[in-house]
Amino acid sequence: MNKRYIPVYSPEIGEEEINSVVSSLKGGWISSKGPFVKEFEDKFASWLGVKHAISCSNGTVALQLALLSLDIKNSDEVIVPDFTFIATANAVKHVGAKPVFVDIEKESLGIDPLKIEEKITNKTKAIIPVHIYGHPANMDEIMEIAEKHDLYIIEDSAEAIGSEYKGKKTGTLGTISTFSFYGNKVITTGEGGMVVSNDAELIERCYILKEHGMSKTKRYWHDVVGYNYRMTSLQAAFGLAQLKKIDKIINKKREIAKMYIKLLSNESQIKFLHEPTWGKSVYWMNSILLPNGNYRDQIMQDLEHVGIETRPFFYPIHRMPPYLSNERFEVSEDISSRGINLPSSHTLSMEEIEYITNNLIEIVNNHYS
Numbered sequence: 001m002n003k004r005y006i007p008v009y010s011p012e013i014g015e016e017e018i019n020s021v022v023s024s025l026k027g028g029w030i031s032s033k034g035p036f037v038k039e040f041e042d043k044f045a046s047w048l049g050v051k052h053a054i055s056c057s058n059g060t061v062a063l064q065l066a067l068l069s070l071d072i073k074n075s076d077e078v079i080v081p082d083f084t085f086i087a088t089a090n091a092v093k094h095v096g097a098k099p100v101f102v103d104i105e106k107e108s109l110g111i112d113p114l115k116i117e118e119k120i121t122n123k124t125k126a127i128i129p130v131h132i133y134g135h136p137a138n139m140d141e142i143m144e145i146a147e148k149h150d151l152y153i154i155e156d157s158a159e160a161i162g163s164e165y166k167g168k169k170t171g172t173l174g175t176i177s178t179f180s181f182y183g184n185k186v187i188t189t190g191e192g193g194m195v196v197s198n199d200a201e202l203i204e205r206c207y208i209l210k211e212h213g214m215s216k217t218k219r220y221w222h223d224v225v226g227y228n229y230r231m232t233s234l235q236a237a238f239g240l241a242q243l244k245k246i247d248k249i250i251n252k253k254r255e256i257a258k259m260y261i262k263l264l265s266n267e268s269q270i271k272f273l274h275e276p277t278w279g280k281s282v283y284w285m286n287s288i289l290l291p292n293g294n295y296r297d298q299i300m301q302d303l304e305h306v307g308i309e310t311r312p313f314f315y316p317i318h319r320m321p322p323y324l325s326n327e328r329f330e331v332s333e334d335i336s337s338r339g340i341n342l343p344s345s346h347t348l349s350m351e352e353i354e355y356i357t358n359n360l361i362e363i364v365n366n367h368y369s
C-alpha cells in the first residue's frame with residue numbers, strides 16, 4: 001500500500017516551467033546571457049511595483065549586494081531580528097559588518113520597534129526587518145526610527161513574496177529590498193534571488209558588483225573587487241513561468257491559511273499564527289504555537305509517523321555558535337521553543353488540510369490534556 005506523505009513544501013513544476021526552460025536551452029542560453037534574465041527582472045519589478053530589480057544567485061547574496069550597495073562594511077553595525085533564517089545575519093557578517101540583534105514582537109514575529117532604539121550606536125548604518133513566514137513586519141514604526149536616526153532600511157522579503165503592509169507590497173517600502181527564489185519560497189527559480197529598489201544608483205551598484213565589478217563601458221576593466229553572483233538564463237526562464245501564476249499562487253496560499261484557521265479555531269492548545277492587523281500575509285508558512293515547548297519535538301515525530309512533515313521554528317540566532325551571547329531575547333526564545341510550521345505548499349488540497357488538522361488535533365490533545 002502506498003503510504004500518504006505530505007511534505008512541508010513542494011514546488012510546482014508544470015508544463016509551463018518545463019517549456020520555458022526548454023526554450024532557453026533551444027535558444028542556446030545556458031549561462032546568464034540572453035533575453036530571459038532581463039525579462040524576468042523587468043516583469044518582477046513591474047509586478048511588485050518598483051522601478052528597478054536586479055537578479056542574483058540566491059537570497060543570501062541579494063542581501064550581501066544590498067548591504068554593499070549602501071557601502072556597509074567593516075566596523076559598521078546593522079540591526080537584525082534575533083528570530084530569522086540565519087542568512088539575514090550571515091550576510092551582514094559576509095560584508096565585514098556586525099549584526100546587532102533585537103527581540104521580536106508577538107503580533108507578527110517581526111523585529112520589535114520598541115526595542116530597536118536601545119541598540120542604536122554611532123556605528124549603526126541600517127535596520128533589516130524580516131517579514132517572517134510571510135507576515136509583514138511593523139514597518140511604519142520601524143521606518144520612523146530609521147528616519148529619526150538616519151538609517152537605511154533593507155527589507156528581507158525572502159519569505160514574503162506577495163505580502164502587503166497597509167496595502168503596499170512588502171519589498172517596496174525600504175531603501176532597498178531583497179527576495180529569495182529558493183525551491184520552497186512562494187515562487188522559485190530553484191536557487192535565485194533579487195534585489196529591488198526605486199533608487200537606480202543602488203541597483204546599478206549591485207549590477208556592477210555581481211558582474212565581477214566590471215566597468216559597463218570598458219570591457220575587462222574593473223574599478224572594484226566584484227563577485228560572480230549572476231542568475232542563469234535557465235533559472236530566469238523557470239522564474240518567468242512561475243511569475244505568470246504568481247497571483248494564483250498567492251490567492252491559493254491565503255485560501256489554505258483560511259482553511260487551517262477554520263479547522264483549528266476551536267482548539268485551545270493550538271494557536272494558529274494569524275496575519276497582523278497592519279497587513280496581509282502570504283502565509284509562506286502556516287505556523288502554530290503550542291502552550292509550551294515540552295512536547296513540541298514529540299508532536300512533530302508523531303505527525304511524521306502519520307505522513308505529515310513539519311518543521312520546527314528557527315532557533316534564536318544568539319544561541320548558535322557564530323553569534324553566541326548571554327543576552328536575553330524573551331519573545332524570540334519563547335516562540336522558537338514552541339512553534340511548528342505545518343505543510344504549506346500552494347498545491348495542498350483541502351482534503352489534505354483536513355487530514356493534517358485532524359491528526360494534529362488528536363496528537364496535540366494526547367500530550368496536553
Ligand SMILES: *Cc1c(COP(=O)(O)O)cnc(C)c1O
Pocket residue numbers: 058059060061084085087088130156158159180181182191192193
Ligand atoms: C530563504 C531566506 C533567505 C536566503 O535565501 P537563499 O536564496 O536561500 O539564499 C534569506 N532570508 C530569509 C528570511 C529567508 O527565509
